[in-house]
Amino acid sequence: MTALEVDTDTLADAFRRHHTWLVQRLALVIGDAEEARDLAQETFARAAKRWPLPPGQPVEQWLAVVGVRLALNERRRRRRWGFLSVREEDSVWAMNVNPDLWKAMMDLDLRSRAALVLTALDGYSQDEVGELLGVPRGTVASWLSRARDRLRPILEDEAR
Numbered sequence: 298m299t300a301l302e303v304d305t306d307t308l309a310d311a312f313r314r315h316h317t318w319l320v321q322r323l324a325l326v327i328g329d330a331e332e333a334r335d336l337a338q339e340t341f342a343r344a345a346k347r348w349p350l351p352p353g354q355p356v357e358q359w360l361a362v363v364g365v366r367l368a369l370n371e372r373r374r375r376r377r378w379g380f381l382s383v384r385e386e387d388s389v390w391a392m393n394v395n396p397d398l399w400k401a402m403m404d405l406d407l408r409s410r411a412a413l414v415l416t417a418l419d420g421y422s423q424d425e426v427g428e429l430l431g432v433p434r435g436t437v438a439s440w441l442s443r444a445r446d447r448l449r450p451i452l453e454d455e456a457r
Contacts, residue, residue: 308348311356312341319360322418325402326411327368336371340364361419362429365411369430372407401448409444412437 316337324333340363344350350359402410408430415421415429416437423441427434 308341308345311344311360315357315360316341318357319364322361322414323364323368325414325418326365326407327372328403332371333368336364336367339367357419358421361415361421365415365429369407369411405444405447406440409440409447412440413444413448416441 319337319340320330320333323336324330327333327336340360343363344356344360350356402413405413411430412426415426416423421429423437424434427437430437
């Protein structure tokens with residue numbers, strides 16, 4: 298087996314292990330299931346160009362960062378061109394994936410949603426999210442504070 302075959306097999310394994318997880322995370326960020334699938338494909342295409350990843354670089358972290366950056370860029374593009382953000386069938390799909398989280402996150406702005414997904418779901422620190430998204434830690438903290446303030450009443454009502 299050549300070195301290229303080993304790398305391809307490893308990338309294929311990473312795809313099998315992380316594709317569904319990545320699509321779900323990106324759907325929560327961008328609010329569009331079909332676009333999340335496309336962004337996940339683009340993320341893996343970029344991974345293939347850089348494979349193997351640098352030693353010590355967790356595959357999940359690399360995928361999350363690249364995927365979220367692509368989602369943020371796509372959201373900006375859609376806003377610039379005036380596309381609708383969520384189609385009805387996409388909200389139904391997201392509701393099936395994680396209904397409570399989707400309902401609670403629907404009204405958050407994209408940056409807060411991305412920061413929340415990366416910290417609360419994927420376990421990154423605020424410092425790491427700031428570095429990943431190219432903003433100061435304080436900006437991430439502000440996004441998260443506003444998101445928590447907005448989510449708290451919704452999630453507390455659902456807990457009752």
